[in-house]
Amino acid sequence: MASIPVECLPESFYLPFLSDLARARQPSPIRSLFPLEATPGLLSLLAGKPNPTTFPFTSFSFSAQAPPVEDGQKAAGEIALTLSGAELADALQYGPTGGMAPLVDWLHGLQETVHGRLRGEGWTLSVGSGSQDLLSKAITALLNPGDNVLVQSPVYAGVIPLFHSLNCTQIEVEADADGISTESLRAILEGWPVGKPKPRVLYTIPYGGNPTGATATLSRRREVLQLAREHNFLIMEDDPYFYLFYGSERTPSYFAMERADPSSAGQPVGRVLRFDSISKILSAGMRIGFASGPAPILRAIDGHTATANLQPASLTQAITHKLLDAWGHDGFLAHTRGVSNFYRVKRDVFEAAMQRHLAGLAEWSAPQSGLFFWFKLLIPGAEDSAQVVRTQAFERGVLALPGTVFLPNGRATPYVRAAFSLLTPEEVDEALKRLRDTILDARAASAQ
Template sequence: MMSATHSKEETTFDPTPLLSTRIQRYAPGAIRRLLPLENFPGMISLVAGKPNPEVFPFEKITLSLKGSSKQIILTQEDGLADGLQYGLPGGNPDLVKWFKDFQCELHGINRDQEWTCCIGNGSQELLHRTFQVLTDPGDPVLIETPAYPGVVGFLQAEDYKLVQAKTDRHGLDTFELERLLSRWPENQSRPKLLYTIPTGSNPTGRSCPEQRKIEILRLAKRFNFMVLEDDAYYFLNFEDESNGKPRSYLALEREVNREIGRVIRFDSMSKIVSAGMRLGVLTGPLPIVKNVIKLTENINLQPSSTTQMLALSLFRHWGHAGFLEHCAKASEFYRQKRDTFASAAEIHLKHRAIWDIPTAGLFFWITLRLPPGEDTFELLSKKGMEYGLLAIPGVAFMPDNSKTCQLRASFSLVTEEQAYEACRRMAQLVDDAWRDWVRKFVPGCTDKNGLSNPTTTVLS
């Protein structure tokens, strides 16, 4: 591995030539680009149609934290006025600074280089806008498969060419990715970006080891594409700390390629602070962040001021160390739920399914051992409600909508009792699928003729 020390030969990758045609049609917001100037001493602003805070009915907001007797009280003087008012399209400046400092500390990036953060109403919004900044409808996009359907949905709606970057039990398959890109037709436009969930992938629960990230970053430079690092489960990593958790693409970029600016990172507060607050953070090169902000100016003006002020108050109370301590507790909470579900699967699904133990996140990716021609979409659609079991069929995670024998099972909310019962019902679904298949294709082989468990007979 290369040294992490700085090099005089280090360069800053300029993503400007990769910008989409459509983002260049957008003009900066006529009003919001002037708002920062209101803070100049002596300035009288007649710019924004801001409501007068005198009409707001809120006097203060009090936050009570679990496990603490201390309350956080927000008054007009403590920032509540700003939290109830229009704000900047890139996010509350103090919250942006908190995250910039945090990213420097956590990922070891140089604060003097040309990158920044911006805030969005959830990382999903920031992802959508980043795709708009870098691509046009119909463009080819490398997408880790099985893929997160929240991204597949809007890409399919705009008729992108979804190029599947295959995965195995260790995340992205770099050998297959290199082969795919090496054989790319010369007369066709190459993908400008790779979308990946490197930690606790949704839906597989798998994580990409550091060596593979290094190989992917080298491929990104060689084939000139950007890496969209959607790391919503980064803080719910169950891997043993003694082995050292893999560094992020953002942390590795400078060391591997002697350049910065090719990685765009997305962090989400949904899994660790509040899903309803809709708070996401984009970290990336200035040209990308500025254009994401330009879209915000033109579409929904800004992320929620109130949500940001609540989050900022909480983060200031915790500090970086307190935030990480909270994340560690959340990770341990979900680790125990993962272990419970794994035990339930081992008891009820052995010989009926195969799965890997997720290294992070909230999901098991389970391959059911179904009869020939069967898939989980048909099975769950026809009998899921009858058996009282809901899960996401694998087809939802396939960009080409191909049938699969897989499903995604979320263990985040179920109790221990529910985990065991869910796996029992899943096993019953598999058994009954085989019974139906045997009755249909094996003449004379029925339960009445002494075949009490066709599943065991066929699979053994």
């Protein structure tokens, strides 16, 4: 890839963005010396690493699909993969805080290929125990208790408690079928009280937003980046549904756009902290996610890991790397296209059932990525879906989530989130019939 020279924000730029806790954190006395163990000729008496010859495992063999050859086609056959010798020893041993070198290197290459962000251009990458682990550490690294934070709303229910636990004020930025609303974001920032410090962080889910399934358009992304520069905030781009996109036109990530979009020309790079996850494409149980972004923030996240859980699990990193290395970047990307096609079909089945059973009883926009339908119950006089979903729908044998749990400040809402990833077409049909009966009952009750 031809490299266009890039200007990065200097390290000193990030100091005011780091929380007091991140700035005060002392490096781990042992882990901070780990890199020195690679010094040629050095005899290390440093860490209490157990001797792997005492471990009972002699090899890990597993099979996986062969790399897909054609887009959307499942691979023909399987490949057999084994961790043994030095690879096995590394997989069973303590490893680097931010992830094992071969996996980190493979993922760096992926970010170069997919987002055009080249190594050595002011960003680094760390692996975590799922992206949730990295999100929670990033939030601790960037926010002080009581800070204001800009949060796309509705939002992934898993981050709300993180902001709550820091007692942060969550400033809700509206979102619609085109993703985050820049009108809402601009109004918040331009109307911000003079003298009160502006939020330093925006949390957004740009692809297949959980819960809405909406994907931010190119023009919205451009404006968000522009606003980040004007009002000096960082963008936390939480993107676990990036590879599940099944909409019509793919938009580049914020991470890519701040580097190469024409609207970013002449602007220094380094406002985006990107979160990826293998949970929806390779395995959720491996617990592997990775964060890519400015080196000082990744150092703060690693500092937290070094004291909280030392590192992500070596074994699942080694298994993941073995598979990815065998597939290569092209094989991985072909696999992800197969996964997104799988969910496109599921989305279509679910939407057809919505049309059959809920037309006139609910309103929705079809998701472009992700695993969820977000829909509004049309029950006259009912401002909140919580009672209907938690009690009446459950009693009729269908479980979904009331929209209020996705609103940072817990407002009432007539929306509901339904995951369509697992059910068969017959089960979807039955689930939506049950929901239809529930809504009809609720409408009849509200008419009395």
